[in-house]
Amino acid sequence: MKEKVQTLNEAINLHISDGDSVVMGACLEPMIPFAAAHEIVRQDKRELTLIAPISDILFDMLIGAGKVNKITGAWAGNVSAGLGHNYRRAIEEDTPVSIKVDDHSNFSLGLSLLAGSMGVPFLPTRSLLGTGLLESNDALKVEEYEGEKLVFVPSLTPDVAVLGVQRADKHGNAHLWGNTGVAQEAAMASKKVILLAEEIVDSAEIESDPNRVLVPGFKVTSVVECKAFSHPSPMQGYYQRDHEFFHDYHKQTKTREGFLQWLEQYVTGVNSHQEYLQKVGYENIEQLKIKSKRLAAPVNYASE
16 A cells, blocks of 8 residues: 655645635534644735534634634634634624635534535435524525425635644554544545644554544555644644633734734744654643543454
């Protein structure tokens, strides 16, 4: 099998282009690929459509950096504080750019990606009936089927999915555990898949537990070994959430000038994810590491 290991710089440069639709943050609050978002800013990728149910401050940061022209999602902001200042400035003041929003619920966005992964044009649901989403997203259509009203949720087939995993092999086979959100649907629906892995392991380790594999390796475009790629979001079994970092972001980004100072400090003023971790402080990353163990029960895959 072909090896797919690349550096973060290579993966973003080769596989994300201006104008692409990109899934980032498919696991909701954990496993958010912040390292990839920072590299997108450094490489000045523009006019992106961001897709995710919840990506905490990742969306807000990319909006403030002027890299986004559309969001397809359920929520954008700062989970610790509620409000994303850059998102609000973009909506209310077109600062730094105007953005379009295709509203979804978490569930309907999952349906869109699932439909894309299945190769069907839409999937039906009752859950959006009576909601304002039917007014704010005109792609959601109410139709009748055998006398019953249903909402037809159109499929999504993003250009790229950037997903985080705990471990992967060099061929793109990977394990993801904890809250997987819509990561599998996003991977199967997208044309390209970039995996950010906390560690790259031997294929035998992945093969030992096939039920934990997120997506078959042949669907993966690139694998990046990137320690603490999800900081400040948590990673099940590896890192806790850096609450203080989120709180500081909320305070610093209340003004446009404050955000630009934050961006310079943590993103544009460093050359790599390694330098970002150095700026955050290795001692802080060490304190966030999970110290306890809560292991799953062993399973037996033997057939005879």
